[in-house]
Each structure stands twice: as structure tokens, then as C-alpha cells.
Amino acid sequence: MLGVEVKDNESVERAINRFKKLVTRSRILNEYKDRQQFTKPSIERREAMKKAVREQRRRQRENY
Numbered sequence: 001m002l003g004v005e006v007k008d009n010e011s012v013e014r015a016i017n018r019f020k021k022l023v024t025r026s027r028i029l030n031e032y033k034d035r036q037q038f039t040k041p042s043i044e045r046r047e048a049m050k051k052a053v054r055e056q057r058r059r060q061r062e063n064y
Contacts, residue, residue: 002026 004019
């Protein structure tokens with residue numbers, strides 16, 4: 001479970017922003033959204049392949 005303690009002389013808004021950063025960096029919301037709907041393993045593999053191809057093309061563009 002993630003949590004943020006408010007430090008001395010720190011505003012609540014700043015503590016909320018730190019909490020938001022923690023949540024986005026830990027990818028909890030992404031996992032929650034992924035689990036909302038079941039996806040077949042074959043579709044997951046297909047999406048992973050598409051993502052890998054996109055990433056490979058992006059890296060090739062950066063090298064030039």
C-alpha cells in the first residue's frame with residue numbers, strides 16, 4: 001500500500017502531488033485498468049508484439 005506522510009512545513013497540496021507521482025510511477029492504475037476486462041492470452045501476445053515493433057522502429061529512428 002502506498003502512502004505519503006506530510007512533512008513539517010509542507011502543504012497538503014504538495015503532499016498530494018507527491019502521492020500522485022508515487023501512484024503513477026508504481027503503475028498501480030495501469031494494472032487496475034488492465035484487470036477491468038479480461039483479454040485473451042493470444043491478444044495479449046499480439047499487443048506485446050505490436051508494442052515491440054513500435055519500440056524497435058522508434059529506436060531505429062533515433063539512431064539515424
